[in-house]
Amino acid sequence: MNEVWTLAEQHNGQLKAVSFELLSRGRALADKLKVPLVSVLIGDGVDESRLRELIERGADKVYAVQDPKLSHFVCETYAKVLGRLIDEHKPSILLAAATSSGRTLMPYTAVKAHAGLTADCTELDIEEGTGNLLQTRPAIGGNIMATIKTPDHRPQMATVRPKSSRPLARDASRTGTITKIPLDETLLDQRVQVTGYRKDAEDFVNLEEADIVIAGGRGLKKAENFGMIRKLADTLGGAVGATREAVDRGWMGYPHQIGLSGKTISPKLYVGIGISGAIQHLAGIKTSELIVSINSDPDAALHKLADFGIVGDAFQVVPAIQKRLDQRKREDQ
Amino acid sequence: MKILIPIKQVPESSNVKMDPETGTVIRSGLESVVNPLDLYALETAIRLKESCGAELTAISMGPPQAMKVLKEAVAMGCDHGVLISDRKFGGADTWATSYTLSQAIRKLGDFDLIIAGERATDGDTAQVGPAIAAWLDVPVATYVSKISEVKDSRIYLERLVEEGYQMLSMPFPCLITVVKEIAVPRLPTLKGKIRSRDMEIPVFTSENMDLNPDFLGLKGSPTKVVRINTPKVTRSGKIVQAGDDESLNAAADEFVVFLEEKGIL
Ligand SMILES: Cc1cc2nc3c(=O)[nH]c(=O)nc-3n(C[C@H](O)[C@H](O)[C@H](O)COP(=O)(O)OP(=O)(O)OC[C@H]3O[C@@H](n4cnc5c(N)ncnc54)[C@H](O)[C@@H]3O)c2cc1C
Ligand SMILES: Cc1cc2nc3c(=O)[nH]c(=O)nc-3n(C[C@H](O)[C@H](O)[C@H](O)COP(=O)(O)OP(=O)(O)OC[C@H]3O[C@@H](n4cnc5c(N)ncnc54)[C@H](O)[C@@H]3O)c2cc1C
Structure with missing residues (x-):
């Protein structure tokens, strides 16, 4: 049986946390199949000690293709x-994170x-028996869970929702190999030109990677009242x-929207404040x-779904x- | 400029009711509509037509009833519609769906831009857009939140990604998928509705398309659904009242204890 691969992600030379979450998924699968687990990195500027961390968090091998020409996702x-x-x-x-790049690269x-x-x-x-990968995913707004397999094609590919698993603790005693593969420049596609990044606000957040999300709805009545949500x-x-x-009322920017036409999140804790719990919102938080x-x-429908509700x-x-x-906090200090 | 907009017919979701006994969605009697996220793709195309001049063709693969969503696209402002429909296409996963759609696109001839929705609200994979681009070997930009400029056969875009907005440009022909932030969709006009009513919409089938029979429908799909479960939606949660001062304080205390017990604090 061949290797299990997970794709690591980087931005500005830093590995993203999802890279380690995927390794904990991959470790469990590789152990069951008794095959090596490989972390594959395509990018730029991730130094040796950071590559080591991929091994310390579960990988047996690292294949790293790094080059300044790969610094942006194309x-x-x-x-x-x-x-x-x-x-x-x-x-x-082959597993990748269900992020903006994973969800583009993998179908392609x-x-x-x-x-x-x-x-x-x-x-x-x-x-059991076949060794096939069983992949379970929410669909139809999280109202059903479908289990899917790919019996006749390899690799069996899946994207994994960020935050749906926890990284393994770092284990400095783990050993493994790091293979640095030079970029073959004939693989570069010159059509797309990335010119940079823009952030609208100081508090531009990556909701999908947050452990805790405090969300506000129409019950907050006006934009200024999001101040208390921010503070919390x-x-x-x-x-x-x-x-x-x-x-839509302009109280928060679209990058903050959760639900059917916004983001899907799996944090440890979601707190919904002044939110009725419409089916399209629930699709993003289930x-x-x-x-x-x-x-x-x-x-309110959200109370019915809640582990803890305050009326x-x-x-x-x-x-x-x-x-x-x-x-x-004061007492702790 | 020639623009193609792939749109999917999905069950209407805004009136979905939950069955309080079983906690499942009551799906009977649901109407089919244009995938809500495809309305942003249609609006983006119509705006490009207004600003740069373009010929718009909406295409949809699905059962004969999907004709309805194509008529709606025409009523909004598309020039043409094409239905891709055949029993042989049934049960296709995203690999087979994107293959069939890309062959329909080839049959339609040259194009400049394909604008797809971010994802469909039922299958919910967001895979069909990038997969069509791969079949056609054109560049793709997903999660596009803004078109800044169209100049010298290139399109300048912003994508909403984890780090903020990524700015990029790419040459035609290419494919983009768009998010809600890009535009507010318009409603169909009366004139458009009248035009769409009388319009002949061609149907592409396995008979009149150039297709590899091994790549179609359920049979041609690498992924197989083995089971479908309905997860329990209600969590036997604790509900506390916070009416007067006393219960308010008690509720806040209990919340903090809850966070402590769950290891959040
Ligand atoms: C195709 C489609 C896509 C959609 N996509 C999304 C999506 O991505 N995300 C999304 O969120 N919605 C989406 N919606 C909209 C969704 O249907 C709901 O309209 C929306 O989620 C409701 O938002 P809300 O809970 O903030 O407002 P409301 O439903 O108006 O609820 C406000 C709540 O605040 C409570 N409240 C009022 N005052 C107070 C107070 N003082 N203290 C405490 N509580 C108070 C009220 O009891 C009420 O429950 C979509 C709809 C459609 C049709
Ligand atoms: C419960 C369930 C789970 C599934 N899981 C998977 C899975 O994990 N992997 C997999 O490969 N397949 C899966 N499928 C099959 C998949 O839903 C179908 O192939 C579907 O036709 C297209 O995928 P989607 O709904 O996810 O569309 P998406 O990829 O989410 O749609 C994105 C965009 O592509 C365009 N588009 C999509 N379908 C069409 C169409 N028929 N005609 C025109 N334009 C279209 C639209 O612009 C749309 O906005 C699943 C199906 C079900 C019912």
């Missing part, structure tokens, strides 16, 4: 580099490799989310580990919670 070039590696090594399984690569691809998985397992998020070390109602609802309406006025409840958290 689908066509990355797909050619990855395709070449697949042709050479013929992995049995799957077509070229004539491989099946399952989207946005939250569970992965190996089928800051205190808990979380990010701010919003419903479509709040975004795989959260813990759901908390703060809403004055006892019949009350957000303008009283949130400050009361904030006061306790601030107090707790």
